[in-house]
Amino acid sequence: MKPHPTPPKWADRFLIWFCSEELLEEIQGDLHEAFLYRYHKHGRTTANRLFIADVFRFFKPYAFEKYSRAKQFLPMYNNYFKIAIRNILHRKSFTGINLLGLTIGVSAVMLIGLYLHHELTYDRDTPAADRIYRLMNNYRAQTYSSMYFADYNDSAPEVQLRLLDYLRGQDAVEAAAHFVPSQSAIGGGGQFYVAFDNRRFVAENALFTNSGASFQEIFPQEFIMGTPEEAFYGFNKIILTESLAERWFGGNWSDQALIGKALTIEDEVFALAGVVADVPGNRHYDFDFIIHQKSIPSWGAYTYLKLNPGVDPARMIGQLNADVDKIYPGYTEDELSKGITAVALPDIHFTEGTLYELKPVARPAYLTTFALVALVILLIIWTNYTNLSVAMYADRQKEMGMRKVLGARPRDISFQLLTEAVLLALLCLPFCWMIIYTLLPHFNELMALELSTGLSYQPLTLLAMLGLLLITGLFSGLYPALAYGRRPSLRLFGKPAGKPVAGRFFNFRNVLLTGQFMMVVGLLSITWYIYQQMEYVRTKDLGYQREGIIYFNIDGAEKYTKLKTALERLPEIRSVGANGVPGSEMYNQLTYKMQDTEVTLSDGTDQYMDYGSLKTLGIRCEACQALEAGKERVFVINRTAAEKLARIKGVSPEELVGETLITEPEWENEEFGFGVPHVIDGIIDDFKYFSLKYPNQSHLLTVSAEPGWAYEMLVRAETDQWSATISKIAAAYETVESVRPFDFNFLEDRLEQLYTDERRSGILMGSLSLVAIILALMGLAGIVSYIAYGRQKEIGIRKVLGASAGSILWTFNREFTLLMAVATVIALPLSMLLAAKWLEGFAFRIVPQFWVVLLSGTGALILVMLLVSIQARKAALKQPVEVLRSE
Amino acid sequence: MIKSVLIFLLIYSTSIEQMQGLGYLEETVLLLIMMMDEEAYGFSVSQAYEEHMGKSISISAIHAVMSRLEKKGLIESFMGGATAERGGRRKRIFQATAAGKAVIAEIKASRQKLWNLIPDLR
Structure with a gap:
């Protein structure tokens, strides 16, 4: 067939x-x-x-x-949902604990997620970001994030464009642009007084560019009013951001004919040429308005180039270095110039150690830490759910046994339990959303971010939240689902409720609990270490006084001298000085050597201050007493520099006094031949001028009796009424200065600002450990109450036989005390290791002490015992007859 | 849940009035099944439908209708013989139940009543 x-x-x-x-x-x-x-x-x-x-x-x-x-009359899925909802409603404490835990935990994780997303997407949505590079100049031992102009401050507009002209002439380059934000280290800072229509406004955050069209090509700004072609055609144009336009022209700015309006900024007239959208927070640059003019008011500029597709950046940079003398005459002969390098746009936010970076960079170690903490919190949520459900299902075993007898397969049971877990997790969605919506502004404030609350409306965020909850639900339900699905029905009927799943001490539940305790103790200890380091930084002897000192800018030595005379008449003013305010970021270093040795060092930090500043800061300097005897200026070096130089010379540091030191020996000049000679008048103790993150620097300090020029002032006062003193100082200031407003700050605050990032991460870490502890305790509370419920009869019998309430509480506590001890022992090396890793960022730091972990462990243990006792109290105090009478 | 309650009511009440929620396609298929008498299964019903109604219909649509009718208790089924064309697989043969026949009769009667009331055809 x-x-x-x-x-x-x-x-x-x-x-x-x-x-x-x-x-x-x-x-x-x-x-x-x-x-x-x-x-x-x-x-x-x-x-x-x-x-x-x-x-x-x-x-x-x-x-x-x-x-x-x-x-067919028994729609199974309906039944799953029905049973799940019944259970959720019936076991209110279980549901409550789980809902609260899931909500807190998932919200915390979502916030961390939003933060990480913000940090990791820096500059990434700039079109063709991987083809955009920033040029960096290596000079002495430092890498500058900006390029200089061939004649520095004196550069004519054509000279300023020399580098760009060269770059644009290359086949590999699609576009090249310069810009300088006014708030950058090379931008001069300050405020701009903008006048139009007989009104005056103060503005900050200008972005100067002399190559607007290329800037627009590399960093496209979204024009809301005007067009980029017209805005960047010709110079003396000003382009505002949306929020600045709103501030200046009111909410209906978009209805006004603003294009072409004349704005005067300090005697120069600019034409308003456009309004662009605000710069998103995750860009490495920022501005309130762009000024397009022929010449950038600085000695250099941040320089960007966009390469054509498929071009090897290394080759392009190699070519640039080969031709560099055409742009900077004598570059290759200058032995201090170490060549030009480039960094890809997406890497800028993660490149540490470049000088004059526009925004604080992200430290990958921090990001990893936060991601880990998020994971820890997720683990705690999962463990909580697993533990609670195992405890709770103990008295649902009969239900599951009955289901099996009636023909439910293992996967039916698993599916039902998973349905419950997922359903519970999804119930958290609205609560999570609410929490994030409320917390985001505070979170922004804490972390100095600009995450928009609108983010929580975005479908992607909601989707991520849904996904996170779904995964959390699935993971949480996995163990109970698998364990109960497989368990034979006979065992489901036989087990009494409340007993541990297995008789062994290290059963599944206890392993999870130990893990939780470990994470809690670890987080607590690390928070503690961070706090200790911050305290250390705050109270560390810096080698100068920082209390009771304010500082502010002053325009020139003449005004300084007048103001100083006026201030010294005030009774509460102790001393007044010019220049040398500590606590700045590191700046450019210079080379120096002893006159009679060959070795040149390149890490010198030169500083100028007048004798008044030295006295205000209370820096001890015996050699400086010569200033009071009529000497004009004194040159001293600090111990770090002295030791380096003495080692080279083979003498003791003290023997350097009276010898001649030459700064910038490579600089050929008519006056001294090479470099500038200084006779060392004395050696002073090291003082911490910069952040304690850096080791002691070599300081070359020139102290003068009267300052030749002055740009900042230090004033020390002894007073209980700072506001009165400051208004007196301000009044005196206004008699000598009429243009620039009085803008002061406390030195202590400035020094604290050096550690803003670290303090932020400390606070975040502290809050997250708090979340972790609350979650862990909540989980424990649930478990204990179920155990107590299940052991009612046992407790009743114990009491009948003469046990006291105290001894019954101890039977509950015994197990957890042991678990906590094990957890502390495991957490000890781990948290000390992690803390040491974090502390590596500081040159001056505490040594992680092991007792911190032990104390954290003890503290957590006390909390746990308290909680267990409260939960078990009801069971321990109950009259035995109440629980035993049924038999 | 509401659906299962309704089905429950449909099955356990003998009142014919409640069974009258019968769609046009359901009525046709029910009629075809009664017509084919012990030879009604998915493929044959779809063939008969095409033959008598002059329209084609997919086998899955027939299956869906028949399973609905079975849920309503209007037809019942048993596994019939296997044939070579089916690769040795058995057919599920459908038959109208007493309730099904009653529903059809009721529909016919009520229709007839209406027919009789149309003036032109009298």
């Missing part, structure tokens, strides 16, 4: 795969019969086509129904 023609195999297999067993035989039979009928009538092609179409027509829920016709 000839075999029948057969329909397409894959379609047939697909049918077998999705179709329920009960329905398969008849459906497949019908389809095969139809196939054969059509095959003879219309031929193979049509029959195949119709067969496939038919198979897909069966691909619908009707054919999936995996239960037999007899059970």
Whole structure:
């Protein structure tokens, strides 16, 4: 007999795969019969086509129904949901603890997620970000994030463009642009007085560029008013951001004819040429307005180039270094110039150690730490759910046993338990959303971010939140689902409620609890270490006084001298000085050597201050007493520099006094030949001028009796009424200065600002450990209350036999005390290691002490014991007759 | 849940009035099944439908209708013989139940009543 023609195999297999067993035989039979009928009538092609179409027509829920016709009245999925909802409503404390835990935990994780997303997407949505590079100049031992102009401050507009002209002439380069934000280290800072329509405004955050069209090409700004082509055509144009336009022209700015309006900034007229959207927070640059002018008011500029697709950046930079003398005459002969390098745009935010960086960079170690903490919190949530459900399911075992007896398969039980977990997790969605919405502004303030609360509306955020909750639900329900699904029904009936799942001490629940305790102790200890380091930084002897000192800017020595005379008449003013305010970021270093040695050092920090500043800061300097005897200036070096130089020379540091030191020996000049000679008048103790993150620097300090020039002032006062003193100082200031407003700050605050990032991470870490502790304690509370419930009878019998309430509480506490001890022992090396890693960022730091971990462990243990005792108290105090009478 | 309650009511009440929620396609298929008498299964019903109604219908649509009718208790089924064309697979043969026949009769009666009331045809 000839075999029948057969329909397409894959379609047939697909049918077998999705179709329920009960329905398969008849459906497949019908389809095969139809196939054969059509095959003879219309031929193979049509029959195949119709067969496939038919198979897909069966691909619908009707054919999936995996239960037999007899059970059709029992819609299983409905039942799962019904049981899940009943359980959620019935076990209110369990549901409450879980909901609260999941909500707090998932919200915390979401916030960390938003933060990490913000940091990791820096500059990434700039089009073709991977083809954009920033040039960096290496000079002495430092890398400058900006390039200089060939004649520095004296550069004519054409000279300023020399580098760009060269770059634009290269085939590999698509565009090249310069810009300088006014708030950058090379931008001069300050405020701008903008006048128009007889009104005056103060503005900050200008972005100067002399190559606007290229700037727009590399960093496209979204124009809301005007067009980029016209805005950057020609110079003396000003382009505002949306929020600045709103501030200056009111909410209806977009209805006004602003384009072409004349704005005067300090005697120069600019034409308003456009309004662009605000700069998003995750850009490495920022501005309130762009000034497009022929000449950038600085000695250099941040320089960017966009390469053509497929160009090797290393080759381009190599070519630039080969031709560098054309741009900077004598560059290659200058032995201090170490060549030009480039950093890719997306890497700028993660490149540490460049000088004059525009925004604080992200430290990958911090980001990793936060991601880890988020993971820890997730683990705690999962563990909580798992532990709680294991404890709770103990008295639902009979239900599951009954289900199995009635024919439920293991996967039915698993599916039901998973449904409950996922449903519970999804219930948190609105609460999480609310928490994030409320917390985001505070979080922004803490972390100095600009995450918009609008983010929480974004479908992507909601989707991420949903996904996180779903995964959390699935993971949380996994263990109970698998464990109870597999357990034989007889054992489900036999087990009394409340007993540990297994008799061993290190059963699944206790392992999870130990892990939780460990993470809690670890987080607590690390927070403590961070706090200790911050205190250390705050109170460390810096080698000068920082209390009771304010500082402010002053325009020139003449005004300084006048103001100083006026201030010294005030009784509460102790001393006044010019220049040398500590606590700045590191700046450019210079080379120096002893006159009679060959070795040149390149890490010198030169400083100028007048004798008044030295006295205000209380820096001890015996050599400086010569200033009071009429000497004009004194040159001293600090101990770090002295030791380095003495080692080279082979003498003791003290013997350097009276010798000649030469700064910038490579600089050929008419006056001294090479460099500038200084006779060392004395050696002073090291003082911490910069952040304690850096080791002691070599300071070359020139102290003068009267300052030749002055740009900042230090004033020390002894007073209980600072506001009165400051208004007196301000009044005196206004008698000598009429243009610049009085803008002061406390030195202590400035020094604290050096550690803003560290303090922020400390606070975040502290808050997250708090969240972790609350979550862990909540989980524990749930477990203990279920254990106590399950052990009611046992406790009753113990009491009848004479046990006291105290001894019963101890039976509860014993186990957790032991777990906590184990957890502390494991956490000890881990947290000390992690703390040491964090402390590596500081040159001056505390040594992590082991007692901190022990104390954290003890503290956590006390909390746990307190909680366990409160939870178990009811069981321990109950009259035995109440629990025993049923038998 | 509401659906299962309704089905429950449909099955356990003998009142024919409550069974009258019968769609046009359901009625046709039910009629075809009664007509074919013990030869009604998915493929054959779809063939008969095409033959008598002059329209084609997919086998899955027939299956869906028949399973609905079965849920309503209007037809019942048993596994019939296997044939070579079906690769040795058995057919599920459908038959109208007493309730099904009653519903059809009721529909016919009520229709007839209406027919009789149309003036032109009298």
